[in-house]
Amino acid sequence: MLKCIARRLVLMIVVVLGVTMMTFSIMHLAPGDPAEMIAIAKYGMEDLTQEDIERIRKAEGLDAPVYVQYAKWLSHTARGDFGRSLITGEPVLEEIWYRFPATLKLALAAMMVSLFIAVPVGIISALRQYSLIDYLSMTGALIGVCMPNFWLGLLLILLFSVYLGLFPVCGYGGLRHIVLPALTLGTGMAAIVTRLTRSSMLEVLKQDYITTARAKGLSEKKIITDHALKNAFIPVITVIGLQFGHLLEGTVIVETIFAWPGVGKLLVDSIFARDFALIQGCVLIFAVIFVIVNLLVDISYVYLDPKIRYEKEH
Amino acid sequence: MAALLSIQKLRTIFYTEKGRVKAADDINLDIAEGKTVGLIGETGCGKSVLGLSILRLLPRNAGIEGKICYKGQDILRLSGEQIRRLRGKEIALIPQSPSTSLNPVLKTGVQITEALQLHQKLAREEAWKAAVEMLQSFNLPDPERRVKEYPHQLSGGMKQRILAAIGMAGKPSLIIADEPTKGLDAIIRIQVVEVLHHLTKKTGATMLLITHDLKVAAGLCDEIAVMYAGEIVEHGPAEEVLGHPRHPYTMGLLASSPNNGLKPIRGCSPSLINLPAGCKFHPRCGKAREICAKKHPPLVTKNGSQVRCIFH
Numbered sequence: 268m269l270k271c272i273a274r275r276l277v278l279m280i281v282v283v284l285g286v287t288m289m290t291f292s293i294m295h296l297a298p299g300d301p302a303e304m305i306a307i308a309k310y311g312m313e314d315l316t317q318e319d320i321e322r323i324r325k326a327e328g329l330d331a332p333v334y335v336q337y338a339k340w341l342s343h344t345a346r347g348d349f350g351r352s353l354i355t356g357e358p359v360l361e362e363i364w365y366r367f368p369a370t371l372k373l374a375l376a377a378m379m380v381s382l383f384i385a386v387p388v389g390i391i392s393a394l395r396q397y398s399l400i401d402y403l404s405m406t407g408a409l410i411g412v413c414m415p416n417f418w419l420g421l422l423l424i425l426l427f428s429v430y431l432g433l434f435p436v437c438g439y440g441g442l443r444h445i446v447l448p449a450l451t452l453g454t455g456m457a458a459i460v461t462r463l464t465r466s467s468m469l470e471v472l473k474q475d476y477i478t479t480a481r482a483k484g485l486s487e488k489k490i491i492t493d494h495a496l497k498n499a500f501i502p503v504i505t506v507i508g509l510q511f512g513h514l515l516e517g518t519v520i521v522e523t524i525f526a527w528p529g530v531g532k533l534l535v536d537s538i539f540a541r542d543f544a545l546i547q548g549c550v551l552i553f554a555v556i557f558v559i560v561n562l563l564v565d566i567s568y569v570y571l572d573p574k575i576r577y578e579k580e581h
Numbered sequence: 582m583a584a585l586l587s588i589q590k591l592r593t594i595f596y597t598e599k600g601r602v603k604a605a606d607d608i609n610l611d612i613a614e615g616k617t618v619g620l621i622g623e624t625g626c627g628k629s630v631l632g633l634s635i636l637r638l639l640p641r642n643a644g645i646e647g648k649i650c651y652k653g654q655d656i657l658r659l660s661g662e663q664i665r666r667l668r669g670k671e672i673a674l675i676p677q678s679p680s681t682s683l684n685p686v687l688k689t690g691v692q693i694t695e696a697l698q699l700h701q702k703l704a705r706e707e708a709w710k711a712a713v714e715m716l717q718s719f720n721l722p723d724p725e726r727r728v729k730e731y732p733h734q735l736s737g738g739m740k741q742r743i744l745a746a747i748g749m750a751g752k753p754s755l756i757i758a759d760e761p762t763k764g765l766d767a768i769i770r771i772q773v774v775e776v777l778h779h780l781t782k783k784t785g786a787t788m789l790l791i792t793h794d795l796k797v798a799a800g801l802c803d804e805i806a807v808m809y810a811g812e813i814v815e816h817g818p819a820e821e822v823l824g825h826p827r828h829p830y831t832m833g834l835l836a837s838s839p840n841n842g843l844k845p846i847r848g849c850s851p852s853l854i855n856l857p858a859g860c861k862f863h864p865r866c867g868k869a870r871e872i873c874a875k876k877h878p879p880l881v882t883k884n885g886s887q888v889r890c891i892f893h
């Protein structure tokens with residue numbers, strides 16, 4: 268078990284390295300002169316000379332080749348120094364730390380919403396296959412899978428905020444503020460998890476060991492809770508882990524639509540401002556969260572599936 | 582003697598995309614209390630389907646018609662809750678494939694004790710003790726350890742005995758044992774056979790024993806029914822059916838067994854969707870005449886045995 272976690276930690280470092288390296292190079296390949304963008308953002312547009320720009324380029328170390336810049340960033344980061352925002356001059360870690368709770372709240376709310384809806388609906392659909400409930404939920408799930416976040420977000424705002432006035436259009440605050448963004452963000456995951464729970468449950472119910480359980484005379488309720496669910500959850504848990512990556516990705520769009528002051532919006536803002544230090548910081552935090560969630564998934568997987576537990580112990 | 586189980590005009594059909602699979606057709610079979618009836622026949626002839634029909638454990642695409650009377654009540658007319666009360670307690674199943682019939686995420690002990698707790702109303706600890714004792718009586722080595730393990734840690738023969746223990750947990754009156762000796766080596770097979778023999782004789786339980794092993798059938802069964810393509814083609818006392826087979830299929834089956842020279846029956850068993858007209862066995866039968874392709878023979882009773890062949 269410990270060995271397994273250690274192996275995952277190494278893997279985690281590799282993933283984080285890969286992700287940050289990619290963003291670093293993509294940002295530098297993107298059109299537009301970063302030094303100029305920073306200059307504009309920091310000092311305003313009008314009184315900008317070529318010399319100013321060159322001075323900033325030197326000051327920020329932007330004249331060095333990309334790989335040198337990356338190596339420098341890496342060595343600082345490894346020592347716990349994430350640098351300062353090129354625009355505001357605030358430490359990157361502080362900026363992210365300040366925004367992080369909002370994103371965490373949103374992601375957890377979205378995940379709760381989707382799991383609390385998706386898992387029971389998926390199970391009921393499987394138990395009542397081809398019933399009205401099944402058709403309705405599968406149609407809903409199909410729409411949910413197809414609907415892009417930005418579109419769903421706008422529709423929800425139109426319906427619930429503009430016409431019905433039930434929830435605020437955007438912004439950060441109490442429970443009412445989080446409803447629409449969490450729904451928007453969670454729908455895709457809910458749709459996928461519903462479909463998977465249903466198909467996994469149907470598959471499990473066909474297995475011989477369910478017939479054995481029936482032959483024992485167990486009640487249908489016990490067969491579902493004691494014999495079917497744990498087996499059906501094994502693939503679902505894996506997908507939840509993978510879907511969490513999409514959820515993080517979704518925060519970028521959803522936070523922007525709803526003006527939610529989280530890391531996702533911070534990332535978008537810093538991309539527009541070419542604030543490399545901040546971009547790298549945001550990407551790093553997303554990568555780390557993603558890897559940690561997948562580690563947790565793997566651990567729960569081990570808990571669910573005794574075959575894996577056995578292999579890992581020996 | 583009164584029949585404990587009386588199957589009358591049973592017909593089980595699977596409705597599939599490719600057509601209607603007639604897995605059991607016009608089955609009439611009485612099992613007297615305390616007797617062990619063997620069910621033999623080639624793979625795919627419907628033995629398991631017949632066994633599962635009795636417990637109504639078939640998937641939803643199966644349609645069952647006819648009558649299955651157990652202690653006088655028609656199982657096919659019971660409500661879901663009523664049939665559930667019979668399962669495990671009155672009629673138990675020892676399922677066919679040990680590798681897939683145990684729940685992979687539950688300890689074997691849990692799977693036995695839940696049946697013991699349900700049917701014998703034992704407390705948790707008593708149930709665990711009883712489970713270990715049962716496995717011990719089935720000659721499972723180191724049962725204390727095995728009940729704490731998961732199915733994938735056990736061999737096929739061990740799983741087979743776990744399944745037998747689950748089946749016996751409710752002290753059932755009727756046991757449907759679907760190839761309980763499959764995949765066991767000779768020594769273990771003899772042990773399991775002895776256990777089954779012991780159980781049926783000691784508790785007076787009745788058993789429907791589905792098997793490919795004619796030796797096991799000869800050793801354990803009072804009567805034998807031979808199935809071919811969803812029908813019973815011969816049924817009678819074990820020594821009669823095995824010693825003086827009358828249906829050409831039974832003769833072929835006996836000749837094809839490993840103890841009798843392994844002579845296979847020519848051809849292969851028909852698709853249960855497109856069955857041949859007339860006698861279902863005629864395309865493979867050495868004695869077939871023209872009439873066999875036209876007339877479907879009824880099951881005729883003679884001297885206490887039943888045969889489904891035009892020449893009897």
Ligand SMILES: Nc1ncnc2c1ncn2[C@@H]1O[C@H](COP(=O)(O)OP(=O)(O)OP(=O)(O)O)[C@@H](O)[C@H]1O
Nearest residue numbers: 595597602604623624625626627628629630640853
């Ligand atoms: N769920 C199902 N849907 C459609 N056809 C089925 C289904 N279950 C079984 N069958 C068909 O019913 C027939 C009888 O199957 P069954 O399992 O009873 O055979 P068997 O005599 O037990 O064979 P074996 O000796 O291999 O166990 C087979 O042809 C099989 O294809």
Ligand SMILES: [Mg+2]
Nearest residue numbers: 628629630677
């Ligand atoms: Mg079978």
